[in-house]
Amino acid sequence: MQVLPLRVLVLEDHLFQQTVAVNMLRQIGCREVFSASNGMQALEVLQRVGPVDIALCDLRMEGMDGLEFLHRVARAGLVGAVILSSSLSEDVRRAARKLVPLLGMTLLGDAGKPLQVDALTALLKKHLDEPAVTATNSRPLVLAEIDEVRSAMQHQQMETYFQPKLNLLRGDVVGVEALTRWNHPLGGVIAPAVFMPTIESCGLLNELFFTQLNDGLELQRQALTRVGGLNIAFNLEPVQLANPDLVSTIKNVLGGYGLPGSSLTFELTESGLLEVSATCLENLVRLRMMGCRLSIDDFGVGFSSLQRLCQLPFNEIKLDAEFVRGLGSEPEPRCQAVISSTLALGKALGMSVVIEGIEKQEQYQQLLNLGCTQGQGYLFAKPMTRQDLLAWLDTRAVPGKNI
Known part of the structure; x- marks a missing residue:
């Protein structure tokens, strides 16, 4: 199995779906996979293991939800890119997709639910193929003199x-x-x-x-x-x-x-x-x-x-x-x-x-x-x-x- 040089955090409050996501990421070949059931627990994981390349993130959960978690990690620079995974309605997910780049992070895509291994693999490879997209797009525009x-x-x-x-x-x-x-x-x-x-x-x-x-x-x-x-x-x-x-x-x-x-x-x-x-x-x-x-x-x-x-x-x-x-x-x-x-x-x-x-x-x-x-x-x-x-x-x- 090919090993992908990726550290991925799964943020999912449904234990069965969390287990499925973790196993799927390991099956795809991610080097390290971590998991948490809410935003506060996810921050504790990151404080312990350090920054990750990608967060596979649900949005709605008890305690600190996915949106507040993304705000926190964006300020701290603990997550490089985000894949959303949520069963919320499309209009809410669309607005959330617009939020991620505004927070300064790369949005790799919206995997939805249930997770599909082919779609998730494509998003992970997208990150590996285009690692510098965010840095290029986030440069401030300098006006001509x-x-x-x-x-x-x-x-x-x-x-x-x-x-x-x-x-x-x-x-x-x-x-x-x-x-x-x-x-x-x-x-x-x-x-x-x-x-x-x-x-x-x-x-x-x-x-x-x-x-x-x-x-x-x-x-x-x-x-x-x-x-x-x-x-x-x-x-x-x-x-x-x-x-x-x-x-x-x-x-x-x-x-x-x-x-x-x-x-x-x-x-x-x-x-x-x-x-x-x-x-x-x-x-x-x-x-x-x-x-x-x-x-x-x-x-x-x-x-x-x-x-x-x-x-x-x-x-x-x-x-x-x-x-x-x-x-x-x-x-x-x-x-x-x-x-x-x-x-x-x-x-x-x-x-x-x-x-x-x-x-x-x-x-x-x-x-x-x-x-x-x-x-x-x-x-x-x-x-x-x-x-x-x-x-x-x-x-x-x-x-x-x-x-």
Whole structure:
């Protein structure tokens, strides 16, 4: 029998199930297995034997329950990773699964009850194969300095990337979303989370936006012979909508390329639209009058999404990727319900619905089954430069190259 270099603690108040778990872990080959019937007893075990690699943890028990135990060991650094094993309802377990990473520990998975040896083995091997995931993900985000960002803008290091949106039924490209990536000469490609807050704080949003707009319109012109009209979506921040000259400037840029407003979509997150001024509302109306589409982005994660749909002239909903993550081999019913309800809402309001964050084939298939028709995600294509996108479009023109 292969010996796994793992020290595992079983926290389970039901004696028979505790015995089953301990024997199963030994059968799998764990080097050392300890057990306890409640949180206090488990802490005493850890004080005696030292830290363990993994805690196989029930949640509900007399005395100190599993949640309080996890709080205690997280602060003390006594457990590296956690496998949950509970018979509580799925919605409670789902919330508990979100808690573990917030406490600074790796969640290997939810084994449920009764334990299955194959599922438990897979989770243990996951820990052995990916021991450094938590350390990498828990590093604090360091924002770029203002001088660095200004220099990057001056030296044209901020490059526009494009991520395709597809018709999920036919596989053809219906548009692309324009995104900015910082191609740092030493640091490589830097994600927006590092530099976008700095760009906003130092008043460079409009400069970046109009660079994106010109790059996108140039892409449209080059793509005409490949896919015909290609709608380009741009992200707008609410502070930009407060500029009374925004729409007239966009109109002038479009005129220079000889392209209609209907070729553009503007995506706005509803979280930034809590207070809409007269200028903001007028700009939204004028963009629609030009034929532009307006999309409410990250739909479903704010507190007033439905209110914004009623108040503002949106004609597209982009459902946040969080709900797609709930789809998989064991789909979450609540996520399915949210997606179905959003599709029904979009249909009732005459709005298209775009699903973000599609990364797995099984998610794609389930979205088709739910009636989704538009989406984007890494399953189809990652964001890419203009030249890479044009080359990608050329490959899709070959028969059999769609989804």
